[in-house]
Amino acid sequence: xxxxxxxxxxxxxxxxxxxxxxxxxxxxxxxxxxxxxxxxxxxxxxxxxxxxxxxxxxxxxxxxxxxxxxxxxxxxxxxxxxxxxxxxxxxxxxxxxxxxxxxxxxxxxxxxxxxxxxxxxxxxxxxxxxxxxxxxxxxxxxxxxxxxxxxxxxxxxxxxxxxxxxxxxxxxxxxxxxxxxxxxxxxxxxxxxxxxxxxxxxxxxxxxxxxxxxxxxxxxxxxxxxxxxxxxxxxxxx
Numbered sequence: 001x002x003x004x005x006x007x008x009x010x011x012x013x014x015x016x017x018x019x020x021x022x023x024x025x026x027x028x029x030x031x032x033x034x035x036x037x038x039x040x041x042x043x044x045x046x047x048x049x050x051x052x053x054x055x056x057x058x059x060x061x062x063x064x065x066x067x068x069x070x071x072x073x074x075x076x077x078x079x080x081x082x083x084x085x086x087x088x089x090x091x092x093x094x095x096x097x098x099x100x101x102x103x104x105x106x107x108x109x110x111x112x113x114x115x116x117x118x119x120x121x122x123x124x125x126x127x128x129x130x131x132x133x134x135x136x137x138x139x140x141x142x143x144x145x146x147x148x149x150x151x152x153x154x155x156x157x158x159x160x161x162x163x164x165x166x167x168x169x170x171x172x173x174x175x176x177x178x179x180x181x182x183x184x185x186x187x188x189x190x191x192x193x194x195x196x197x198x199x200x201x202x203x204x205x206x207x208x209x210x211x212x213x214x215x216x217x218x219x220x221x222x223x224x225x226x227x228x229x230x231x232x233x234x235x236x237x238x
Contacts, residue, residue, distance in 0.1 A: 059147035
């Protein structure tokens with residue numbers, strides 16, 4: 001595989017732009033199922049970014065269902081379903097885009113949390129708790145913290161037992177990463193971190209108790225809080 005990617009200009013969320021480069025190659029067939037991606041070191045050098053940025057880009061591709069990672073081996077392109085959801089590249093987003101995103105995320109992820117409470121396995125629960133530990137312990141909220149957050153929501157979607165949830169959440173993961181980054185750069189970081197940890201912990205705990213009503217409510221509180229952190233007030237009609 002040709003490893004010579006052009007270096008990314010520092011104008012957008014770098015992991016998202018790198019993930020988009022790989023997604024294009026996967027969708028156009030340049031990267032085929034089973035093919036191994038270059039090492040973090042090679043990608044860091046090729047793109048002219050840190051290995052932390054590369055790690056988050058890989059996490060985003062994983063969230064979108066495009067790659068899988070194997071411990072100590074690397075990242076590999078996954079075989080995609082025939083009907084894979086693909087949205088236009090989100091190069092920039094304004095407040096209206098954020099509003100539209102939350103209008104989708106709230107019903108989608110609330111129901112995902114409820115279904116995850118009913119259908120999760122022990123493996124799902126272990127993965128969700130591991131992602132929460134990474135959220136709690138991260139020292140780099142702009143990169144590895146975003147990757148952990150995306151993983152948390154991806155695992156909930158997978159825990160529903162319904163592939164459509166995984167596909168939809170994966171398709172909007174680049175938009176979600178935009179929102180996370182903005183919330184953490186524009187807000188009071190200590191307060192954002194505290195609320196983020198508290199909200200994600202409540203979601204995990206509700207799913208673990210197998211209470212779909214509690215899980216749905218916990219996800220709703222999180223998404224309302226997340227929207228408020230980027231200056232949005234969400235209207236509900238029931």
